[in-house]
Amino acid sequence: MFPTRDMPSPSSLFSAYASMAASMMLVRSMANELIPHPIRGYLLSTLRYYFKPRSPQLTLVIEENCGMSRNQVFDAAEIYLCTKISPNTERLKISKSPKEKNLTIRLEKNEKLVDFHEGIELKWRFGCDETEKNNPNGHNNGQRSEKRYFELTFHKKHKDKIVSSYIQFVLDRAKAIKDEERVLKMHTLNTSYSYSGVKWESINLEHPATFETLAMDPELRNAVIEDLDRFVKRKDFYKRVGRAWKRGYLLYGPPGTGKSSLIAAMANHLKFDVYDLQLANILRDSDLRRLLLATANRSILVIEDIDCSVDLPDRRHGDGRKQHDAQLTLSGLLNFIDGLWSSCGDERIIVFTTNHKDRLDPALLRPGRMDMHINMSYCNLHGFKQLATTYLGIRGHHHLFGEIEGLMGETQVTPAQIAEELMRSEDADVALQGVIKLLKRKKMEGDEVEDVADQNKAAIQKAKRQKLGNKPRRSGRNIVAKSNRRIRKFL
Ligand SMILES: Nc1ncnc2c1ncn2[C@@H]1O[C@H](COP(=O)(O)OP(=O)(O)OP(=O)(O)O)[C@@H](O)[C@H]1O
Ligand SMILES: [Mg+2]
Numbered sequence: 367m368f369p370t371r372d373m374p375s376p377s378s379l380f381s382a383y384a385s386m387a388a389s390m391m392l393v394r395s396m397a398n399e400l401i402p403h404p405i406r407g408y409l410l411s412t413l414r415y416y417f418k419p420r421s422p423q424l425t426l427v428i429e430e431n432c433g434m435s436r437n438q439v440f441d442a443a444e445i446y447l448c449t450k451i452s453p454n455t456e457r458l459k460i461s462k463s464p465k466e467k468n469l470t471i472r473l474e475k476n477e478k479l480v481d482f483h484e485g486i487e488l489k490w491r492f493g494c495d496e497t498e499k500n501n502p503n504g505h506n507n508g509q510r511s512e513k514r515y516f517e518l519t520f521h522k523k524h525k526d527k528i529v530s531s532y533i534q535f536v537l538d539r540a541k542a543i544k545d546e547e548r549v550l551k552m553h554t555l556n557t558s559y560s561y562s563g564v565k566w567e568s569i570n571l572e573h574p575a576t577f578e579t580l581a582m583d584p585e586l587r588n589a590v591i592e593d594l595d596r597f598v599k600r601k602d603f604y605k606r607v608g609r610a611w612k613r614g615y616l617l618y619g620p621p622g623t624g625k626s627s628l629i630a631a632m633a634n635h636l637k638f639d640v641y642d643l644q645l646a647n648i649l650r651d652s653d654l655r656r657l658l659l660a661t662a663n664r665s666i667l668v669i670e671d672i673d674c675s676v677d678l679p680d681r682r683h684g685d686g687r688k689q690h691d692a693q694l695t696l697s698g699l700l701n702f703i704d705g706l707w708s709s710c711g712d713e714r715i716i717v718f719t720t721n722h723k724d725r726l727d728p729a730l731l732r733p734g735r736m737d738m739h740i741n742m743s744y745c746n747l748h749g750f751k752q753l754a755t756t757y758l759g760i761r762g763h764h765h766l767f768g769e770i771e772g773l774m775g776e777t778q779v780t781p782a783q784i785a786e787e788l789m790r791s792e793d794a795d796v797a798l799q800g801v802i803k804l805l806k807r808k809k810m811e812g813d814e815v816e817d818v819a820d821q822n823k824a825a826i827q828k829a830k831r832q833k834l835g836n837k838p839r840r841s842g843r844n845i846v847a848k849s850n851r852r853i854r855k856f857l
Pocket of ligand 1: 579580581582619620621622623624625626627628721742753781782783785
């Protein structure tokens with residue numbers, strides 16, 4: 367092959383290198399004689415820099431720490447790269463801490479691997495340098511410290527793309543992997559610290575409820591999922607419009623319709639920890655403030671049965687001063703939460719639950735307070751079929767569904783009651799017969815209750831008529847109005 371303009375021949379390369387080396391030696395010997403030592407060193411390093419052969423490759427060094435804090439790119443790379451391990455990898459580190467669900471696999475020192483991003487080849491190497499650790503006096507006390515880092519090498523022409531898009535991709539992937547592996551926590555109040563006040567205490571949240579297992583209206587379910595997903599993506603939006611990055615949900619409905627299960631499903635979906643704030647256990651405002659400040663970002667604060675929560679002013683003052691403060695109490699708590707979260711919280715969700723939406727303080731229902739009101743209601747046929755799939759694995763039709771559908775139209779039953787029946791047997795026929803019995807029983811009870819109500823009403827009206835009959839008759843209009851008023855009072 368003939369040498370081309372772009373590719374110098376080995377002999378021309380050799381002669382160029384030899385002449386360069388000779389001139390360097392000449393410069394060096396002249397320099398040794400003429401130039402003082404410190405300036406000579408500076409000149410030589412500058413010459414070396416300019417004559418060094420240039421590589422088309424660029425290497426990014428990603429150290430474990432940046433100053434006192436951790437380098438997030440290093441942590442992300444460590445997590446991301448364990449999904450890229452190839453058959454060529456020879457040494458790996460493996461570990462598992464008590465808090466982790468899965469084994470952790472990491473690259474061992476000097477191990478390399480190759481990744482591709484949009485067709486670009488990326489070479490990763492894990493490095494670890496050991497150095498002697500000097501104490502502040504500059505003396506070595508025999509301790510060694512490790513400097514861990516990744517090297518990421520690729521062609522220089524891709525620098526912008528790698529820095530702007532690949533590194534972000536690694537950060538995002540690592541976050542998703544970490545979320546999947548994360549063990550969620552449920553924080554509840556521990557009131558046994560008599561001196562230092564109430565404290566959060568955490569256990570692993572292993573509630574299995576997910577949006578898939580939850581019996582609820584499919585449109586409502588999708589609306590909730592979309593709302594949550596939109597919320598976590600809108601960090602910049604909240605910042606731009608100057609609002610605290612938080613979202614409030616009010617879950618209401620009869621007992622056993624899945625409000626608590628929905629909270630667990632939300633936590634599992636978002637991988638957020640849950641803080642269960644039982645207001646009844648909080649005696650002082652200072653405790654409330656301390657507890658709220660101790661909650662982490664990316665979490666769900668839950669206040670269950672808000673209509674039954676004890677009112678704060680009463681407890682705070684230890685006297686009977688509740689009547690005129692009662693309304694202020696909840697709005698006070700809400701403003702308190704708003705204020706704290708606006709100043710120091712990110713990605714916070716607050717959920718209130720109640721069995722009686724009509725009894726709630728208007729402060730809670732005011733527009734803009736709770737962003738979404740979610741009605742968890744009695745079980746309908748769709749919800750029942752979903753539970754049958756979850757509990758018994760029935761997909762499609764079953765010969766007892768027709769009868770169940772008829773009965774469900776005539777009575778009200780909660781998903782919790784249906785679930786209880788479905789758990790009684792693994793045999794679908796037996797379990798569904800149990801559901802039929804339950805529905806029939808409830809229907810009869812319902813009929814009886816209606817009968818009693820009708821009888822009571824009739825008795826009251828009869829009593830009214832008798833009372834009115836003993837009095838002198840007045841003008842027709844007056845009598846009707848008055849008897850209506852009385853009947854209303856009796857009822
Ligand atoms: N919609 C539902 N989908 C699936 N399972 C449900 C549903 N509702 C209730 N269940 C079942 O019933 C149990 C009790 O439900 P959950 O505690 O979520 O009800 P709740 O609405 O929070 O009741 P309460 O008002 O008494 O707090 C759950 O553990 C679950 O097994
Ligand atoms: Mg509940």
